[in-house]
Amino acid sequence: SQQGEEDPQALSIQEGENATMNCSYKTSINNLQWYRQNSGRGLVHLILIRSNEREKHSGRLRVTLDTSKKSRSLLITASRAADTASYFCARLTGANNLFFGTGTRLTVIP
């Protein structure tokens, strides 16, 4: 399967705390993207990290790579209630097809 695995499946934190979500694939990950999905809406692209990048920042988002190159983490710092959503990682294949992970449902409690 080309689908990625994300953990945790669900995460509930207090506003102001950091949220960490992990994404792993059975094969090595080259470029990895993260998307956000608000309830009942389509997915929105957040950030891309390439295979030669160990870490990437975008505002309160930080993506890091583990040394095995089979797992990457998305960190949301100083979370806000508005960050409540589902977050998906996605791997791009050579045919320009995106295969998504299983998703993490994040709840930020005000």
Next chain:
Amino acid sequence: DTAVSQTPKYLVTQMGNDKSIKCEQNLGHDTMYWYKQDSKKFLKIMFSYNNKELIINETVPNRFSPKSPDKAHLNLHINSLELGDSAVYFCASSQPRTGGRTEAFFGQGTRLTVV
């Protein structure tokens, strides 16, 4: 000026019927996709079209047929609907870029309920 729009947003139909979901993108992208999101929120790619050519079909029953009249449209036609087809279907588009920087833009989804 919605980038990727799909209609209808909700579709309730009986088993055995045939239905279509339409998708249009005004981004000038070369690639369009259909994804199925089940009740557990898993997103599975169904089809990918690049310049009107089907380039992937991931174990999708042949009751599902994508139709692309032009580069800006990719419609999904479903024959003989079954209860298990109930899900949210997302259309998306992207423009292939070098270095893995291809980013997908999604429609708002069509919630299909088969009764």
